[in-house]
Amino acid sequence: MSTLTTIRPRSLVRASGGPRYAVALAVDALGTGLLRPFLLLYGVTVLKLSAPVTGTAMTVAVVAGLLCMPAVGRWLDRGARTTVVAASMLVRVLGVALLLATPAGHVWLFAAAALFLGIGNQAWPAAHAALVASVAHGRDRDAALAAGRALRNAGLGVGALIATACLAGGTTALRGLAAVTGLAYLVAAALTRSVRLPAVTVTAPAEEGDGLDGPAPRMRALLAANVVYVFCLNVPEIALPLILVTQLHASPVWSAAVFVANTVLVVTLQVPVTVLLSRYSRRTVLALAGVVLAASYAGFLAATSLGPGWGAPAVAAVSVLCTVGEIVYAGSATALVTALAPDRLLGRAVARFELSTGFGLAVSPAVITTLAPHGPTALWGSLAGATLLSAGAIARMPYACDMPAGAAEPRPSVK
Numbered sequence: 001m002s003t004l005t006t007i008r009p010r011s012l013v014r015a016s017g018g019p020r021y022a023v024a025l026a027v028d029a030l031g032t033g034l035l036r037p038f039l040l041l042y043g044v045t046v047l048k049l050s051a052p053v054t055g056t057a058m059t060v061a062v063v064a065g066l067l068c069m070p071a072v073g074r075w076l077d078r079g080a081r082t083t084v085v086a087a088s089m090l091v092r093v094l095g096v097a098l099l100l101a102t103p104a105g106h107v108w109l110f111a112a113a114a115l116f117l118g119i120g121n122q123a124w125p126a127a128h129a130a131l132v133a134s135v136a137h138g139r140d141r142d143a144a145l146a147a148g149r150a151l152r153n154a155g156l157g158v159g160a161l162i163a164t165a166c167l168a169g170g171t172t173a174l175r176g177l178a179a180v181t182g183l184a185y186l187v188a189a190a191l192t193r194s195v196r197l198p199a200v201t202v203t204a205p206a207e208e209g210d211g212l213d214g215p216a217p218r219m220r221a222l223l224a225a226n227v228v229y230v231f232c233l234n235v236p237e238i239a240l241p242l243i244l245v246t247q248l249h250a251s252p253v254w255s256a257a258v259f260v261a262n263t264v265l266v267v268t269l270q271v272p273v274t275v276l277l278s279r280y281s282r283r284t285v286l287a288l289a290g291v292v293l294a295a296s297y298a299g300f301l302a303a304t305s306l307g308p309g310w311g312a313p314a315v316a317a318v319s320v321l322c323t324v325g326e327i328v329y330a331g332s333a334t335a336l337v338t339a340l341a342p343d344r345l346l347g348r349a350v351a352r353f354e355l356s357t358g359f360g361l362a363v364s365p366a367v368i369t370t371l372a373p374h375g376p377t378a379l380w381g382s383l384a385g386a387t388l389l390s391a392g393a394i395a396r397m398p399y400a401c402d403m404p405a406g407a408a409e410p411r412p413s414v415k
Contacts, residue, residue: 012271014244015136015144017195022151024191025128028089029152031184032121033159034177035096038167041115042178045172048104057107061114062362065122069355072123074346076130082195084127089189092120096182100175120185125334130347133338139278142335146274149330150267157263219340219349221397223356225290225390226333230360231367231383232293232326236262239368239379240319244302247376250312253362258319265323266330273324274331282339283397290391292325294384301380 013022035042043054076084095116102109128148136144166173241255277285296318303314334353341349371379 008135009088011071012143012147015132015140016147017135017144019132020191021195022091024188024195025151027184027191028124028188029155030159031092031181031188032152034163034184035117035159035181036121036156036256037160038174038177039103039117041167042099046104046174047102047106049107049110053107054110054333057111057114058118059221059362060111061118062122062358063118064115065118065120066355066358066362068119069122069126069351069358070348072126073175073348073351076127076351077344081127081131081134082192085124085131086189086192088120088123088127089185089192090120090178091116092124093182093185093189095120096178096185097296099178100182102318111166122354122358125357126347126350129338129350129354130335133346133350136379141338142282142331143271143275144332146270146331150270153263153270154267157267158351173345195370198220219352221393222336222340223249223352225393226353226356227360227363228386228390229286229290229293229333231364231387232322232329234364234368235322236319238365240300240315240374242301242369242372243376243379244312244315247304247372248311248315249308254312258316261316262319262323262326265320266327270331273327274335277328277331282332282336283394285328286336287391287395289325289329289332290387290394292328293322294391296325297323297380297384297387301376301384304376304380324389 013019016022016025039058040051040054043049043057044051047054049057072084095113098113098116099108102113129145132141132144132148161399164175171175236259240258241252242253244250244258245252277288281287299318299321300315303318304311306314334350337349337353338346368379371382
């Protein structure tokens with residue numbers, strides 16, 4: 001059995017990068033939860049910008065962050081793991097500082113602040129995955145990545161709750177919220193830089209195009225499938241509220257309940273489910289995630305056919321299955337990428353993966369809101385079909401990259 005089949009908190013902390021890095025993750029997640037959901041509100045309420053202008057600036061920031069990912073990957077492949085993670089936090093400190101310095105009505109300063117925040121938010125997942133891969137291997141690494149995601153979701157949820165409570169304080173409270181966020185990022189960056197990692201051996205740089213589509217075949221197919229899989233992350237936040245309120249005419253309480261349940265389930269089940277499924281290959285688990293997600297989309301189609309009344313509770317019940325699919329997907333996708341990539345190309349591999357994730361998250365709201373007016377079959381049928389096709393593509397990949405479950409690997413110590 002794997003060393004983490006029985007979950008030991010100390011083992012998870014060590015595999016995640018050590019206690020200081022675990023604290024840094026928690027502080028960073030809390031700061032992100034405080035500000036990220038309310039950046040639009042900050043622009044409209046505090047800076048007196050119009051909603052379209054604020055939204056456009058935020059969208060451009062996300063796109064710019066995605067465009068930076070290839071450079072982040074190359075930086076990681078030079079061995080700068082803690083440096084890149086800390087930089088992703090420090091660049092957001094700069095973003096918050098600009099946000100606080102922006103006078104009302106100055107859209108360009110707000111756009112610059114959103115740009116730095118966007119770059120930091122996009123760079124962090126790839127940098128974190130590469131850092132964990134430096135200190136843990138095999139199934140220990142998979143569980144550590146899952147633990148990091150659970151911790152991040154918890155921090156985001158707590159931060160969002162605190163931010164919601166601060167809304168009653170008006171513009172002064174929102175400015176204070178931004179200041180606390182910047183301080184949180186600064187503390188997290190300092191903690192990250194204090195972590196001592198084992199030396200990362202980096203061979204001569206690979207030539208362009210080498211490695212990711214050669215020795216690790218079909219990486220492009222994995223990235224394409226990920227774009228479809230990642231739609232599941234926006235189902236609780238966008239698709240279900242849209243369906244519940246506009247088509248089933250249900251109370252917004254149902255949407256809130258679905259979102260809270262999703263967060264609680266991810267926080268509590270991400271590590272146990274990932275460890276439980278570690279007896280199977282990552283490729284098999286990722287394909288299974290697609291089947292579960294497709295089944296949940298079919299369930300949403302059936303639930304919405306019940307109409308007002310029974311429709312809302314049925315949708316809420318099916319959302320649990322969708323969350324299980326999300327948990328299985330999140331526990332296997334990044335782990336498969338880190339297992340496939342050669343060590344010298346790990347940074348570029350996780351950067352490409354996060355680029356595909358960011359692209360999927362960027363286009364999914366437009367796709368969902370375009371399909372929804374055409375009826376439940378157009379929305380849920382399309383999502384189910386595309387996800388099943390992606391799961392089939394994953395299942396057909398000729399990978400022989402997974403370690404046998406339970407194989408022991410040396411784990412570097414972290415001071």
